[in-house]
Amino acid sequence: MEPVRVDFRDQIARNKRNSFFLMAIIFAVFVLFGYIISLAMGEGWFFIIMIIAIIFSIGYILVSYYNSDKIAVASVGAKKANRNEYKQYYSLVEGLTIASGMPMPKLYVMKSGQINAFASGRDPQHAVVCVTEGALEKLDKRELEGVLAHELGHVASYDMRYMTLVAVMVGMIAIISQIFLRSLWFRSGNDRDKMIFIIIGVVMAILAPIVVYIVQMAISRKREFTADASAVKFTRYPNGLINALKKIQKDVVEPEKRVSKAVAPLFFSNPLKGLSSTHPSIEKRISALERM
Amino acid sequence: MLWLWILIGMGIVVVFVFFIYYNRFAVLGNRIDNSLSQIHVQLKRRADLIPNLIETVKGFAKHEKAAIKAVTDARKALVGAKGVEEKVKADNQLESALKTIFAIAEGYPDLKANTNFLELQRELSSTEDRVAYARQFYNDSILSYNNLCITMPGAFFAKLYGKKERKYLQITEAEKKKVDVKF
Numbered sequence: 001m002e003p004v005r006v007d008f009r010d011q012i013a014r015n016k017r018n019s020f021f022l023m024a025i026i027f028a029v030f031v032l033f034g035y036i037i038s039l040a041m042g043e044g045w046f047f048i049i050m051i052i053a054i055i056f057s058i059g060y061i062l063v064s065y066y067n068s069d070k071i072a073v074a075s076v077g078a079k080k081a082n083r084n085e086y087k088q089y090y091s092l093v094e095g096l097t098i099a100s101g102m103p104m105p106k107l108y109v110m111k112s113g114q115i116n117a118f119a120s121g122r123d124p125q126h127a128v129v130c131v132t133e134g135a136l137e138k139l140d141k142r143e144l145e146g147v148l149a150h151e152l153g154h155v156a157s158y159d160m161r162y163m164t165l166v167a168v169m170v171g172m173i174a175i176i177s178q179i180f181l182r183s184l185w186f187r188s189g190n191d192r193d194k195m196i197f198i199i200i201g202v203v204m205a206i207l208a209p210i211v212v213y214i215v216q217m218a219i220s221r222k223r224e225f226t227a228d229a230s231a232v233k234f235t236r237y238p239n240g241l242i243n244a245l246k247k248i249q250k251d252v253v254e255p256e257k258r259v260s261k262a263v264a265p266l267f268f269s270n271p272l273k274g275l276s277s278t279h280p281s282i283e284k285r286i287s288a289l290e291r292m
Numbered sequence: 293m294l295w296l297w298i299l300i301g302m303g304i305v306v307v308f309v310f311f312i313y314y315n316r317f318a319v320l321g322n323r324i325d326n327s328l329s330q331i332h333v334q335l336k337r338r339a340d341l342i343p344n345l346i347e348t349v350k351g352f353a354k355h356e357k358a359a360i361k362a363v364t365d366a367r368k369a370l371v372g373a374k375g376v377e378e379k380v381k382a383d384n385q386l387e388s389a390l391k392t393i394f395a396i397a398e399g400y401p402d403l404k405a406n407t408n409f410l411e412l413q414r415e416l417s418s419t420e421d422r423v424a425y426a427r428q429f430y431n432d433s434i435l436s437y438n439n440l441c442i443t444m445p446g447a448f449f450a451k452l453y454g455k456k457e458r459k460y461l462q463i464t465e466a467e468k469k470k471v472d473v474k475f
Binding site for chain 1: 323414
């Protein structure tokens, strides 16, 4: 079948819709779960559990959100890129900021033979972009530009903010599950009519975190496609990005040990093996790009 | 009494919608103006690099007068050009003239190996990329403005506020190639 050509603008819009839809699913799980708990435990319990969950989750994530740029850079041991040493890196990003109308991000380099890059920061004003030494060595100018444009695409669509929001909700659901399961130990008396809701509640407490985790990963993959489409919007040259992806495919390097699971979704291509769910497969990304 | 409150609430919402659309036109309009000035900034930067390049080239290849003159003339045209369309056209001329200079440089090993020359060559090609990106962003900004102008409900407000669609920056292929340097 002849693949249909897709304008990158439509691609971006579609991905945004999909992400929104997935967010709605998480929210629906959240509400439904809360409702079941209120039926099973009585309303007093329900409020206590919800409030604790909300405070913990938001508190934890706000701290990491406001420091997202520093945390990401520090966790992989990246160093600030020197302008004289990395002239091409700087000039490519400067060009892309003109193409995208964004402020200049802070640029970092991390030691690694892998071809990779990531972006972080809560908004374009606090953005950081980091590439590996491997990427700077192995990619040519247009390929590197494609990779950097992809990272700026994440910054431009406020992906850090969005993924933070998702993480808050996923975290709340996980906390609620924990509290609910533990509180069952302290229940006194057994009213039979509530038993059914307690069973439903237990099933949900086990399943809900898994479901929202899967949805979270699906959102993360959608954002990768969106960032690829944004990269094309900035450079108007999908081949740069396609060639970079092909090079990554051929490049055989050890999975990065210093990259923790928490920062893996930020990267250009998956830095870890076996945790492929944060990124779509390279083949899929290439075929999406070839259709633009 | 309740009806009165509902009416007041609806009135506030309507006023807000008018504000929002007014602001969107203002913001998108500003973005167009800003991206236009970005094109000028990059073109000026490019023009500023030329005298330095000419000096370097003269030091190694004095005899290439025609090619050097073509670049100097193109630069003059760029500096003197009024309006963005004219400037971009002049920049395209400059780009062709520069290509000739760089082709000539291949025949002068000393010049080719000169670090100053290499640096300028790199700078000039990266500013050319930036000019292209600035133009692209300018046209993108116009696209979002025009989309707002012709889709509903934006079209209604466009009429109300007297906002019209803006023209894209168009440079035809023929204009890009209108340079010949004689040897």
